[in-house]
Amino acid sequence: MERPGAQTFLYKDKEQSSSVLLQLNRLRQENILTDVSLCSDNTEIPCHRNVLVSSSPYFRAMFCNNFMETQQTKIDLKDITSAILSTVIDYVYTGLVSISVDVVLPLMQAASMLQYGRLFEACSSFLQEQLSPDNCLSMIRLSEILNCSSLKDKAKEMAMKSFSAVSASEDLCELSLPELMGYLEDDGLYAEEEQVFETLVAWIHHDPLSRRGAISELFKKVRLRHIHPTYLFQFIANDPLIQSSTLCAELIDSVRRLMFSVSTKCLGDSAVDFKPLWVAPRRSSCHDMLVVVGGRKNNEQTSREALVFDERSETWQQLAKLPVRLYKASYVALHSVLYVIGGMTTNTQDGQVSMTVYTLSLKTNQWRTAEPMPTARFAHQSVSYLHFIFVLGGLGSDRRLTNSAERYNSMFNQWEAMAPMPEAVLHPAVAVANQRIYVFGGEDAMQNPVRIIQVYHIARNMWSRLENRTVKNVSAPAATVDDKIYIIGGYTRRTIAYDIKTNRFIKCANLKERRMHHSATVLNNKVYVTGGRHINGHDVIEDSDNFECYDTKTDTWTSKGTLPYKLFDHGSLTLTYVSNHGQNHG
Incomplete structure (x- = not known):
């Protein structure tokens, strides 16, 4: 029961x-x-x-x-x-x-x-x-014979991420031409283009008699747009292998003509089909990173700090400190290198106006000096375009406002004179778009706002000026996204976008406070704004540690937290960093 x-x-x-x-x-x-x-x-x-x-x-x-x-x-x-x-x-x-x-x-x-x-x-x-960098290429081949996808994936991941070590291995020299081409053209390769070039040259030299003819096919796998011009024109162009190939020489000549004409029109006229090679994207191992440098920190005179923002962990990491304290230097990025130009040194009683140019690469994290400017200046503006850095106006060693301008040509590592600006202005908003430099507003020697747009045509070395009542910015940064230049604040809460095609201004979402002496840069098609000074509700000027992002598509502002300290008159830049397996940039 x-x-x-x-x-x-x-x-x-x-x-x-x-x-x-x-x-x-x-x-x-x-x-x-x-x-x-x-x-x-x-x-x-x-x-x-x-x-x-x-x-x-x-x-x-x-x-x-x-x-x-x-x-x-x-x-x-x-x-x-x-x-x-x-x-x-x-x-x-x-x-x-x-x-x-x-x-x-x-x-x-x-x-x-x-x-x-x-x-x-x-x-x-x-x-x-x-698996090791020495044997991962052999393991890829072995995995294909054994039809083992798990081994192939792991070996390929190591081959991609440890390119520096793999490129020095004996196995790389034993690759067939199709295998090497497949390896070098892969988007996932953690490599700088200079290294890709050196690797293909080493592969040819391993068996020059049978491999010399492959130079032109292999050279097409090098993404010339992302190579430093000095390296391209002084080292690659003079390599005997490159000189022995008509096609390679034509490719280099196409780049040279592009650089000189400062336009993309010549791409279609090239003797070789150059355009697809020129527009090849950066490899996926290249990460754009936001760097903040110099300026005035926590209301002190000047700061030697340089910081990089890690998007994944949303934290700021220290970079090597600037060699000297500089007041109102200018900051610009070119070929993944950060340039700090001019400024006033603050280590002496009266301060020395500098013509020195300091550079920092995220790869080495070491400061070096580059070719100095012909003219000492501070409180000036700098922008980069193609292989040029343009330096505009500011105050000279006599502390007077100047309309002089000069440019640094990285192809030849030298400074060149430029036509002077139509009007000398202090603290304008400056941006580059459509082969032109746009200088918005600023103030004159008497600190009156200047309501003009000054436009420099790079290829013609000519300036023009446009009167415009909408322009009334002082100490505001500008940033270019697509065909619009965004001018953010400048003793105002206003954000406006200048449409270069229609020559019109569009009103955008306001800042929360009146803001000036801040800095802006474009990262992944969004505008990131750092620090500055703001005017609070009691009309008192305060330093800021704000870190905000403006989305041009949705016309919205989002807070990204804060900087590690309050900062203004600093540089905010986007630098490209090529990841190295097992290494950090800091």
Whole structure:
């Protein structure tokens, strides 16, 4: 009679399956109830058909269909050595296997043939542990022979991320031309284009007689747009291999003409189909990073700090400090290098107006000096375009406002004179778009706002000026996104966009406060605004540690937190950093 509330008890014996396997293995070793022998190298290994069938689709197909093996008591496995076959059968009956460098490949081939998937992946895991930059290219080739996707993916990931080490390996020189081309054109390669060029040259020099003819095909894999012009025109252009190829020489000439004409019109006229090569994107290992440098920190005179913003962790990291304290220097990025230009040094009583140019690369995180400006100046503006840095106006060593301008040509590492600005202005908003430099507003020597737009045509070295009543900005940054220049604040809360195609201003979402002496840069098509000074509700000027982002598509402002300290008159720039596996930029 059933008791009220009686429950069913489900018992699971956790040791049952391993115990049965253990007993089956003893039966095999004692040759009890075995009904088939697997043979290799004159060695017979007695087994139970039902164990083989239940462990592998290969044996299930062999013994459960009308194949002749169904009737046979001895099965010959010719492609597997007796030692490897014995290891596999031990694994089938015990679940244990010892994998070493000596046996991993034949064991993997046997596991593949006999369809033991988990054993195959165990061998793959072992090989993945042995991966290094020296052998990852060989492992890719091996994984293709073995048809092992897990090993191929891991080996390829290492080959992509450890390009510097892989490019120095003997294996790279042994690659076939199609293999090398596939490797060098991959978007995921963690490499600088200069390094890609040096790698293909080393590959050709490994066997110059048979490989010289490949130079033009390989050279197309180098993304010339992202190479520093000095390196391109002084090193690559003079390389004997490049000079020996008509096509390579034409490609370099196309770049040179593009640089000189400062226009993209010449692309279609080129003797080679240059346009697709020029518009090739940066590799996906290139990350744009926001850098904040110099300025006046926490209301002190000047700051030597440089910081980089890590978008993933949303934290600020320290970079190497500027060698000197500079008051009202200008800041610009060119070829992934940060330039700090001029300014006034504050280490002496009266201050010295500087013509020095300091550079910092995220790769080395070291400050160096570049070719100095011909004219010392501070409180000036700098912008970059193609291979030029343009330096405009500011105050000279006599502390007077100047309309002089000059440009640095990175192709030849020299400074050149420019036509002077129509009107000398202090603290204008400056941006580059459509081969022109636009200088909005600012103030004159008497600190009156100047309501004009000054436009410099880069290719013609000519200025023009436009009167415009909408312009009334002082100490405001400008940023270009698509065909619009955004002028943000400047003793006002106003954000306006200048449409260069229609020559009209569009009103955008206001800032929360009247703001000036802040800085802006474009990162991933959004405008990031840092620091500055603002006028609070009581008309008192305060320093700011604000960090905000303006989305041009939605016309909205979003707070990104704060800077590590209050800062104004600083530089805010976007630098490209090429990731190196296992290294940090900080």
